[in-house]
Amino acid sequence: MRKSRAMSALQYGWAAVLVVFTLFPFYWMLVSALRGSDNVLTSRLTPGPFTLEGFVNLMDVTPFPTYLTNSMIVSLSLTALTIVIVTPIAYALSKMRGRLGRALGFSVLLGYMVPEVLLMIPIFVILVRVNLDNSLAGLVVGLLSVTMPLGLWLMTGFMKTIPPALEEAARIDGASWTEIFWYVILPLARPGILTVGIFSFIIGWTDYLFALTMIRSEELKTLPVGLSTLYGKFDSSWSEIMAGAVVVSIPAIILVAATARHFVGGLSQGATKG
Amino acid sequence: MGKFLLLCLPGAVIALVLIYVPVATAMGLGFFQLDTVISTPRFTGLENFERVLVDDAFWNAFVNGLVYSALAVILQIVLGVSFALVLRETFKGVGILRGAVIFPYVVPTVVGVLVWRWMLDPNGGVIDEIFQSVGLQIPWLATPTWAMITVVLISVWLWTPFVTITVLAALQTVSPELEEAAHIDGTNALQRFRYVVLPQIVPILLTIVLLRGIWMFNKFDVIYLTTGGGPLESTEHLPILSYDKAFRQFQIGEGAAIAGLNFVFLVVAVVVYLRATRRWTDA
Numbered sequence: 407m408r409k410s411r412a413m414s415a416l417q418y419g420w421a422a423v424l425v426v427f428t429l430f431p432f433y434w435m436l437v438s439a440l441r442g443s444d445n446v447l448t449s450r451l452t453p454g455p456f457t458l459e460g461f462v463n464l465m466d467v468t469p470f471p472t473y474l475t476n477s478m479i480v481s482l483s484l485t486a487l488t489i490v491i492v493t494p495i496a497y498a499l500s501k502m503r504g505r506l507g508r509a510l511g512f513s514v515l516l517g518y519m520v521p522e523v524l525l526m527i528p529i530f531v532i533l534v535r536v537n538l539d540n541s542l543a544g545l546v547v548g549l550l551s552v553t554m555p556l557g558l559w560l561m562t563g564f565m566k567t568i569p570p571a572l573e574e575a576a577r578i579d580g581a582s583w584t585e586i587f588w589y590v591i592l593p594l595a596r597p598g599i600l601t602v603g604i605f606s607f608i609i610g611w612t613d614y615l616f617a618l619t620m621i622r623s624e625e626l627k628t629l630p631v632g633l634s635t636l637y638g639k640f641d642s643s644w645s646e647i648m649a650g651a652v653v654v655s656i657p658a659i660i661l662v663a664a665t666a667r668h669f670v671g672g673l674s675q676g677a678t679k680g
Numbered sequence: 681m682g683k684f685l686l687l688c689l690p691g692a693v694i695a696l697v698l699i700y701v702p703v704a705t706a707m708g709l710g711f712f713q714l715d716t717v718i719s720t721p722r723f724t725g726l727e728n729f730e731r732v733l734v735d736d737a738f739w740n741a742f743v744n745g746l747v748y749s750a751l752a753v754i755l756q757i758v759l760g761v762s763f764a765l766v767l768r769e770t771f772k773g774v775g776i777l778r779g780a781v782i783f784p785y786v787v788p789t790v791v792g793v794l795v796w797r798w799m800l801d802p803n804g805g806v807i808d809e810i811f812q813s814v815g816l817q818i819p820w821l822a823t824p825t826w827a828m829i830t831v832v833l834i835s836v837w838l839w840t841p842f843v844t845i846t847v848l849a850a851l852q853t854v855s856p857e858l859e860e861a862a863h864i865d866g867t868n869a870l871q872r873f874r875y876v877v878l879p880q881i882v883p884i885l886l887t888i889v890l891l892r893g894i895w896m897f898n899k900f901d902v903i904y905l906t907t908g909g910g911p912l913e914s915t916e917h918l919p920i921l922s923y924d925k926a927f928r929q930f931q932i933g934e935g936a937a938i939a940g941l942n943f944v945f946l947v948v949a950v951v952v953y954l955r956a957t958r959r960w961t962d963a
Contacts, residue, residue, distance in 0.1 A: 421766045421777070427759075428781055431795045431837065434806055438798065447804035491691035498688050520703055521898035521946075523919040524939035527926050528705035529698075534717045551698040558695070612788035614901040619927055630790040634905055637794075644798045651794050655787040662786045663779065 760843025824914030
């Protein structure tokens, strides 16, 4: 055994710090959400009393259901569009050898390193001019400028790992590029598509800055902006807000739990939010 | 290939418009003045940059950004590495913990900010009450110094998991034989970390510091949602100042100039950093 007993005690202690620091906020979020507005100020550390009042108010009194629908629309269409646009370009990029391919690849990465706030201003100006500001479609278009560079980068790297022998076999059998892409590459690229899809969904689901800037109407707000403006409105207490936070967290946590192995691998290649 | 490229064309056009045009425009907008978003930009040369660079608010935001990102990155690295070292061990429940440790990183920033604001709320927040019960009244968001500490704390909670997970992955490549050999030679755990483990993960750590530094310097939403830049501009950094200028005061040219300078600082810092750390990463 490589660790002495005293060291283990220290490690257990530190593991406890890790658990409390990382998970206590989630625990408290859930406890507060389930206490309802009458008891939310109870500072007893053990859970309870339990009531679903916070969740019920959230759905009945506040515009939370609208935010939820909008976020679903934005995240799902963003995911679909990103995959459809990125996959064929990534394939073409992965076939480009030499300087042009490298330069294109790097410029894609550069787009990813540019701060969001810097992109925000011109995108807003462009969207206002084509009358797409203050609309969910405009928000999706704006967010594509974040998901596409990341998606292209991840997907191109993924395409390069597909063995060329498979394509060559198909070519000898007389398949065209489009057929090869459709019947050979796409099925093999499924894990890559899944990764890009998850990242795109999470970017759409968690985006705050784009929605804050582009959406002005209450009925078009998405979850992060909507939730952040709930405090002090619609008679909502911290219980309703924590109930909202629970609902917003669930899809992200389910997605990650279901695809953890996948996701953690992708994390080291390029992370979604800063 | 021709037909296939045709298939790519629509996407490529969209990519061009949505990636390159905004970047080019963003760089250019600083040289123009726009009275409204739809008015024709008027070329004003370096005027916006001159006005921004003599503004105390700009340098205040610059320094705040440095303090915020330096503190946040250092704490994330220290906590992240130490958590990774614990999670590398095998003990009961470590599998679940390895999965759960990533949660703060994947929930929307707004969730993290709201739950921390609630826990620190002077009116019934649980952490605030714990401190009060031992006689400590902490003005979490009310004074400049504490506001900075609080936004750093929330940022550390949100993004330490990134460091933990990445370092944990890097630790898989550290060979156990070397550590065991060092153990037999009579080293203690601290020495083994310092002389055996650390040198092997230095390249990864340097990359993480770079990525986290870039992200923290550009990060908008934590500070905006927690303090809005206050109190007394004590937590206002360049992204918030740029946003304020462009979308609150409608000085779009000035906002773009600030964002552009922010990007230039970052590029300079990244180049210097890559040069300075080359001797560790080339090996």
